[in-house]
Amino acid sequence: MTSIQDSSLRRPLGWPVSTRTEEVNLRRIAFAGLAxxxxxxxxxxxxxxxxxxAVAVLYGIVVLMSVSFCDQRGVVLVALGCGLLTLAGYLIGHGADEPGAPLLRALVSLAALAVTTALVTKNQGAADRLVDSERRYRSIFESTAVAIWEDDFTxxxxxxxxxxxNGVDNLDAHLAARPDLVRQCMSAVRGIDANPAAMKLVGAADKAELKTSLxxxxxxxxxxxxxxxLVALAGRxxxxxxxxxxxxxxxxxxxVLVRATFAPPPQRHQRVLVGVVDLTERTRFERALEEARLELAHASRVMTLGELAASIAHEVNQPLAAVVTNGEAGLRWLDRPVPDIAEVRACVEEIVTQGRRAAEVIQSLRAMSRKGEQQRAPVSINGVVTEALALVARELDGRGVSVLLDLEPGLPDVMVDRIQLQQVVVNLLVNAAHAMELVxxxxxxxxxRLDPAGQVHVAVSDCGIGLSDQVMSRLFTxxxxxxxxxxxxxxxxxRSIMDAHGGRIWAECNQGPGATFRLELPVAGSAVP
Ligand SMILES: Nc1ncnc2c1ncn2[C@@H]1O[C@H](COP(=O)(O)OP(=O)(O)O)[C@@H](O)[C@H]1O
Ligand SMILES: [Mg+2]
Structure with a gap:
């Protein structure tokens, strides 16, 4: 049995295990001989x-020594042996005498031996448990997939x-301005130990190589x-x-995700555990997922545009027709014997206005059908709602849907990709129009609205067929x-667009007929994931 101080459990980097075991065995044999x-x-x-x-009292020393080479049972056996030797010693020295002071001394020695043994075995039980927990810790340390370094940051x-x-208050700023100091600190870190996962992560051939790898x-x-x-280490x-x-x-x-744990004082600097989790695969996976999400969102946008094609074409045709009419009228005013410049000017102004309207529709169409990276910027939510409504206005009109707008003025901006948010609102508006087809x-x-918690809300309510429990449970699937x-x-x-923006979307059944879809978004400047 080893004592708690057995340093085989805390061997430094690269120390061969077998050498340590042999050394410990030799030490045990030496202790047994001495005892x-x-x-x-x-x-x-x-x-x-x-x-x-009462010389026999000294047997207590033998019992104390036995801790170094025996387990708990062994210590009790050694104590029994010592007790027998005490009795034998009394019988040889004073067996023939009348009972008196020597017998008393022998009894005191036996009592002292019993007390010593009881204390030692109790202490040893605690020590065994400690060693056991150290072993368990070591086996977790060796077998975990998380790379762990134990470093001395003294x-x-x-x-x-x-x-x-020397009077440096703002350590972070000072170190940022002096990268040579950061490097110096880096070289001053002393590796105590590291596990196989750390060797694998870094690609080190052995622990010695790992020690100098930082x-x-x-x-x-x-x-x-x-x-x-370093700043965290210097703080609390x-x-x-x-x-x-x-x-x-x-x-x-x-x-990687790095997590350092500082030991409680006074060992805060001597024993820093640094765990490192490899996130490379996860990051790659997340990027692929994000790309797929963008592809799907784009495909769905194009599909929606396809559905809206007829009404959008009408939306562009109308200003074009107005351009032509005004152009013709302008020409007629010019062809008069005395051209009426004021009328011509009015016609040209109308042409410009209608031309701009057509250009706006085409621009938002192009933006919606554009494929590309997300571009987040501070955006007015009311602006997004109005643009989305403009895109579907004709569709709604054609379906006999009247729109009641209640937008809170002066809402703070939200940090979003404008086109993606527009897509969300367009989807909700088109769904609402579909739901009201038969009513x-x-x-x-x-x-x-802006809620008291500082989130911006948008609600789209219809008075259509509403949501049955069955539809509700699979709505976002x-x-x-x-x-x-x-x-x-x-x-x-x-939902995936709202999640990506740190927001939420959910649906509710109305008190009366129909359903309400709600969006919630953090305002720009608050913590967005
Ligand atoms: N405003 C609404 N009222 C009632 N049901 C709705 C509403 N919006 C969506 N739904 C239901 O959710 C389903 C899924 O909607 P969505 O994901 O937009 O796909 P799609 O419109 O292609 O069916 C719809 O088929 C419909 O049953
Ligand atoms: Mg839909």
Missing amino acids: TAAAVAIFLVDAFSPLGL GPAAILARLRR PNILLPESEAMFRSL ADTFASETQIQTLHGERRS ESRELRVES AFHTTKPQGMGIGLSIC
Whole structure:
């Protein structure tokens, strides 16, 4: 059995395990020999010397020594052996005498032995549990998929303390201006240990290589992370976490999540555990997912435009017809014997206005059918609602839908991709128009509000067929539709767009007929994921 101080559990990097085990065994044998010699010496003095002392009390030392080479049961056996030797010593030295002081001494020695053994075994039980928990910790450390480094930051801490003494208040700014200091701190970190997952992540051949790898795996962008870690170390935080990029010793880039845990004082700097999770695969997967989402959103936009094509064509035709009419009228005014310049001017002004209107429709059409990266900017939600309404105005008109607009003026901007948000609102408006196909009164209400929590809300209410429980439960599921020509992806795309913007979309049944779809978005400047 090992004692709690057994340093085989805390061996430094790269120390071969077998050498340590042999050394520990040798130490145990030496202790056992020493304890046996002590027991024999005590027995000889106790049994054969004329000293009138309780020499047998010294057997307690043998019991204490046995902790170094026995487990709990072994210690009890050693104590029993010592008890027998105490009795034997008494019988040899004073067996023939009347019971008196020697018997009393023997009994006191036995009592002392019993108490020592009880205390030692109790203590050893606790020590065994500690060793056991250390073993468990070690096996987790060795087998976990998370790369873990145990580092000594005493060197960097000393550098930071010197800066403080020299009057540096804003450590972060000071270190940002002195990258050489950050590098110096980096080189001053001493690796104590690291697990196999860390070796794998970094691509190190052995722990010795891993020990000196820190300056080589940090990229210029990860130096900022290391700087923040130093600031956290100098402060009071217990942990520090950050996402960053590192490179392996073979030069491959990895996206990682770094989390450092500082031990409680006084070991805060000596034992810093740094866990590193490889996010490369996740980041790649997320990027692919985002691309697929954009593709799908684009496809659905183009589809919606297709559905709206007839009414949009009309929307462009109308101003074009007005341009032609005004052009003809203008020409007629010019052809008069005395051309009426004022009338001609009015015609030309109308041509410009109508031309602009047509251009606007075409521009928003082009924007909607454009495919590209998200472009987030501060956007007025009321503006988005109005533009979306303009796109579907004719469609709504053609279906006999009247629109009631109730937009709160002066709402703060939201940080969104304008086209994607427009797509959400267009989807809701078209769905509402479809839902009212079979009802008499076709009224659509669009509202915008700022709630007390600082979120912007948009509500689109119709008085259509409403939402049955069955439809409600699968509303945002892709490819769920109740329409013969429907695709069922509109709402699922709306939800993914809202999620991507840190917002929400949900539906409610109205008190009266119909349904209300609600959007919620954080205002620009608040924390958006
Ligand atoms: N305003 C609404 N009122 C009633 N049902 C609705 C409304 N909006 C959507 N739905 C239901 O949700 C389903 C899914 O809508 P959506 O994802 O836009 O796909 P699609 O419009 O192609 O069917 C619709 O088929 C319909 O059953
Ligand atoms: Mg739809």
